[in-house]
Amino acid sequence: MLATGVTAIVLGQRRSPPIIPIYMLCLLLSVAGCANAGAYLIADNPAPSMMTLPIGLPWIGAHFALDGLAAFFLIVVNLGGAAASLFALGYGRHESDPQRVLPFFPLFLAGMNLVCVAADAFSFLLAWEFMSLTSWALVMVHHRDAANRKAGYVYIVMASFGTLALLLAFGFMAGPDGAYAFSAMRAHAHSPAITALVLVLALIGAGSKAGLVPLHVWLPLAHPAAPSHVSALMSGVMTKVAIYGFVRMTFDLLGTPPWWAGLVVLGLGGITAVLGVLHALMEHDLKRLLAYHTVENIGIIFIGIGLAMAFQANAMKAAAALALTAALFHVFNHSLFKSLLFFGSGAVHAATGERDMGQLGGLGRVMPLTSFVFLVGCVAISALPPLNGFVSEWLTFQAILLSPDLTQFALTVLVPAVGALLALSAALAAACFVKAYGVTFLGRPRSDAAANAHETDRFSLAAMFVLAALCLFAGILPGFVIDALSPATIELLGARMPIQEHVPWLSIVPIAESRSSYNGLLVFLFVTASALLAAWLIHRFASKELRRAPAWDCGFPDPSPATQYTSESFAQPIRHVFGGIAFGAREAVDMPSPGDLRPARLTVTLHDHAWEWIYNPLAHLVYAIADRLNYLQFLTIRRYLSLVFGVLVLLLAILASWPI
């Protein structure tokens, strides 16, 4: 079995200090993993391969299985891993203390691989929590910064909270006699009550890892805190492993989910998508912005999953297959472009030492290649054709359009609303990345660091270009990806989308030609062709001379770059529109009286409802109880004795009144 191989070798290798060999090794192993899983998916009628090791929980052993779903997620994991390793070959040199990164990076990869192949509750949870632990260690790499320590703390607590939720869920599915093997759980039929509980717990567990609102609070803290290649892994890959856990539990282990589960997941997904992107719009820290975007994309994926659940509950297999394919496709896409974008931010960070967009700007001229691939990533994540982000959202829309056939009224009311939310989040994402790219790479540099930046190293560029190429490929030839996803959907739903590879012109047809179809390749060709045509015509028959001149700017050329729009000012109109609802945003203008020379100030306060309504109260509660109980630490011996005495008398009284 591959992943165990990864673990073994990784464990063997981990202690050696030098950077190159470790990342090389990770790269090779990840590529091998990709190849293996890919081979499994390509193979016609693949048979799931099982394996049991005599480790882990005694009298059960550790089961591992490789099936379609696992194989697909293995590809996602190892693709991300390979890219991250490649990137780290260059980026790792900038690391201040690599010996805090090197041991855990391979272990982190191994943990994620293990989660995907684990086939019994114990090894699943072990790998899951191991993944959390190693990633926590990676978050704590730059531990001298108090903010990072807080991030690590919030992260590890949320992670173990999620793990405990999953643990309870598995405990339910395994039953009192402890049938922890997935095969046993599948065979076991679960009562509705148990199914409901398990679903809720699984949603909490996986959601807290994936960053589902309101369990997302750790994510924008922890992801930026880690080194960029790790952030890419956490954001692009680890959240996907969480998705894997959810899909595995709901579709595979529980069997057909009830329709209301689809309702819940849909609603949460929609809210998550919009809130995530709104938060991202308000951010001015590049990596935090990307992290919040992960929240948004998780929402989109959960919308797809929710649709699939709803369809499955109504026995609309084809539709369910479409929805699930859309979700998984988006998983794939997001792992690609989110890694790409985090790499980009890492490159920027390495070149300028800045993450605050307020200090950046104009990098497009000093780092042309980076800015180009970053642009590709932005277009992809903004769901614009002809790149891959659009395809998965398009598929999701197609799935939504099938949902009027759902029988439950609640669903038929909710689904269009979710569709609106999805569209809204897509549009906002575009706005957000106009902001991110425009403020960071365009305009004039806002600091010397930005002005004197320089292009990053070859490895980093290579990693980013590979990912960009993959984004383009998945965007213009989505048919192949969809076909590669079919084994998973067949296993989980017993249905698949129509085979795409025979469709003429390589276009994709979700249900029927007459209904809807999309051909990324042609659109791409048309756009490039007509753009080139226009350029050629104009340069051929009309002028092509060009003159550089100072910016006109309506005749008010401003010397200082500070007059450019910053990320805050860019987001201001959108904050006006949504801020009131989403953040309870308040603006306070402090305008000096005439003749007063002090500058006017505009202060904006945003609130994160999740923190203010859930987490801070909880923390306060815990501390309050802790304070109350703490008195017990400083009692006199007599009082302690009276405690003992009280318990004794209480027990005796109970005994005296015990019915025989």
Place this chain on the structure above:
Amino acid sequence: MTAAFNSLIHPFAANAVMLILVIPAASAALLFAVRDYRRSARLNAFAAFLMLLAALALLVEQPPPGDYLHVDDLNIVFIILNSLVGFTTSLFSASYIAHELEIGRLTRAQLRFYHAMYQLLLFAMALSLLANNIGLMWVAIELATLTTVVMVGIYRTHEALEAAWKYFILGSVGIALALFGTILVYLAALPTVGEGAAAMIWTVLMSNAGRLDPAMLNLAFIFLLLGYGTKVGLAPLHAWLPDAHAEGPTPISAVLSGLLLNVALHAVLRFKLVLAANPGAIAPGPLMVTLGLGSLIFAAFMLYRRRDIKRLFAYSSIENMGIIVFAFGMGGPLANFAGLLQMTMHSLTKSAIFFTVGQISQAKGTQRLAELHGLTLTQPVLGWGLVVGVAAIAGMPPFGIFTSEFLVVSSTFARQPLLAIPLVIGMLVGFGALMLRLHDVAFGNPGGPDHPVKSSYIPMTLHLGLVLMAGIYLPGPLVVWFQHVAEMLH
């Protein structure tokens, strides 16, 4: 007494059992005599090692139960664990105590005393584990208590003496209650078993537990649970535990957390078995579950406001004891197995943590959490050792406690979902507190002085290695053995 043995117990096994008792007793006497503290430390470790060998010998052959001593699967687990941790701790204490002498916290006289007491403690614990006679068991535990009281107070600081005094008073009351319970058990057995020593022999009690007077047994169990529960450190009987851990020498904290709590727990388990075997008596399970949950949640919250690192981990011991008692209270093969595993893992991990903490406090010259920062930078081995230890004790994979907590929670949830909720909450709260402190201690910008650490890392690494192995792979024989014990406890 020896006469009784030779007549009752098969020679070879008798030797093994005898050795377990004689070695520490003899070496205790010897150590009182030895002047040079280095030699005495070496002797101490050597004796502990011999004791470990003797304990392992019990695996080979177990003698038939005698009037006073008996060996069964249950107490073999405890004995081997005890002698193992006792041995490693003696290794650790050798270097630790030497350092204490250098910085002048202890005098040579006290050192002699210390080593002798150490062996005496081992002897007392071994005796109470091996005792087949509940009166003997009681005596042994009283002896162990008194020894540890003296050890806790050995620094003669104001806090140390107060802690020792508190421990002494509460301990004496506990002892008294336990004795009353023991008498009640005897009275319960009197009508059926008849007068004389037979009515105090555990095996005899077990064999006709069904016919003992239930009401009397209930009464007895309450007293025993409270009496020995004080030693286990169950809230609200725990008051002595944190101070005793915090103020005593660190090796003693390790022994207290790692061993003495288990010994008391063993006593409770014995009587639980008697009670469980009696149809008329109340089920002991709910009582233990309640106490366990209470201790778990209470300790979890108490962790937040701690200022002293050793007190912190003392409370985490209470927390773990709560989980263990909860597991045994739940009963059933899975939960019992989990309880045993958790107990073993806790002993190993917690003593390892105390080793680390002791070295840390020696390196930094303080136990105050507020003054410990960024240890992974200044003392990489200690810092990361602490990280690993805390991760293990907090139930993180791939360490053994994860396995046991997995079993406890999942099996509980499958049977009593409502019980699992507070359990999980308690675990989570405690986890949060431990992690919070760990972040401050192990990470961040270092401060304060840094003395080099001379004591050896071997015990710590050994324990953590074992815990790690248990988390990934439990050897088959061990599993079979634990399962058998779990069945027996069922």
Place this chain on the structure above:
Amino acid sequence: MIDGLSVQLAQMALVLSLAPLLTGLVRKVKARLLRRRGPPLLQPYRDLVRLVHKESVVAESASWLFRIVPYLMFAATWVAAALVPTFATGLLFSWSADVIVIIALLGSARFFLALAGMDVGTSFGGIGSSREAMIAALAEPALIMIVFTLALIAGSTQLSTIAALMLSSNVGLRVSLGMALVALIIVAIAENGRIPVDNPASHLELTMVHEAMVLEYSGRHLALIELASSIKLLLYVSLIACVFVPWGLAPAGAPLHVHLIGAGIYLAKLALAGVLLALLETMIAKMRVFRVADLLGAALMLGFLATLLRFVSRGM
């Protein structure tokens, strides 16, 4: 196949050639309504030619992106327009992109234009981009909702299919359609930066959106952008036309004269739409930028309501 191709090519040429005319028409009518003589109908063509032959001045602080955006934008818009049936449904490549894709193509055009607005690093560019982003963030979901309504009625997101269904007049009058129409008109006005959302003729810095973005452009680049925006206007007009007043659309494989009739009718539709738009723009005043959000929000609500109606009951 062949006639499909010919229709496709004809349409591409048609939109390219007609777009400036429509813009000119609107300007002319507006001027007349304002008692001015106004520029001649063909003025836009002249402007384009002149601009194309001028040298283009690029700010020093502009990056490589600044210079390719006009081409990308033009291409995206043109391709999008080429896929909306104007006078015939039988477009060869209509299957390669459904209406969602068309919207998304316009979206990417806007995306790049907004980037270009921020590229030079002037304050006005930023104003334009951020306001455009805000408008788009509301307009696109509304558009998607409208598309949902249509798609749910027609059971397809292919414009040709939708148009064909609308043509086959068994649709009848529906509440949802009405709502969708109103919403679509609002969105169209917003997307094309017409009054009351934005004033294409305005150069008062603080009120302009689209103009602010293209402030730094000149020469051929400006020409392409102008052309693209007039194509966009044409696109929306023909979108509304082919969905809501599909009469005269030549079905696929119809004989040539039908196509010619269709083209004639299409021209009539365009003229009508231009006059109506001019009327509207002269009648109402431009609103403050932040009121736009309310307007578009209303459109979004309408679209959502229409979709919801479709979801809960087929009849509406």
Place this chain on the structure above:
Amino acid sequence: MQHLAFDIAHLLAGSIVLVSLMLLYQVRLYALLNVFALQAAVLALSVSWQAWLQDAPELYLTAAIALVVKAIVIPLALHRMIRRLGIHREVETALNIGPTMLAGLALVALAIAVVHRVSPDANMIAREDIAFALAVVLLGLLMMVTRRNAVSQVVGFMSLENGLILAASGAKGMPYVVEISVAFSILVAFIVIGIFLFRIRERFDTVDLHALDQITGSER
């Protein structure tokens, strides 16, 4: 005859309970010590009665220990200590006398109620004795809990122990009663010495280290 013997045993046991209640009633330390000495004496009496009853000679030893150590030595020691350490003579109560007495009565009732559950077929003497012993134990604890002075708490602990001895002696043919009583006397001695060493004047909780250094002369 036999019946009469049981009655006498019960009488003695009951009177010990009575004396425990009297202990709770005391407000002056000296009086407290005297009453405690009385209790020890009564205990010795009852233990020796049990010895005669069960003709278990070793119980006489226990009785002797009770008489000598607890009725004479320790009270005297405490007397001297009070004088030496200048502990003021009042019994400081955490709970006033009246409520304490009520609580004590409630505890006695509880003890009887609990033991009443024991099936009567267990031999009578044990059953009744246990009831009284339990009562004494609980009252001793109550004493420790509701009195603030170290001395009175020691007294409480010792009366608790008396209860244990009572139970042990009542248990027919129970082995090691002597050993247990010895062990406990040692324990009590430890506590008393502790009080003396640490100069615990008023409270259990505050140990006076300075005094300790004087005594042991250890350098710190």
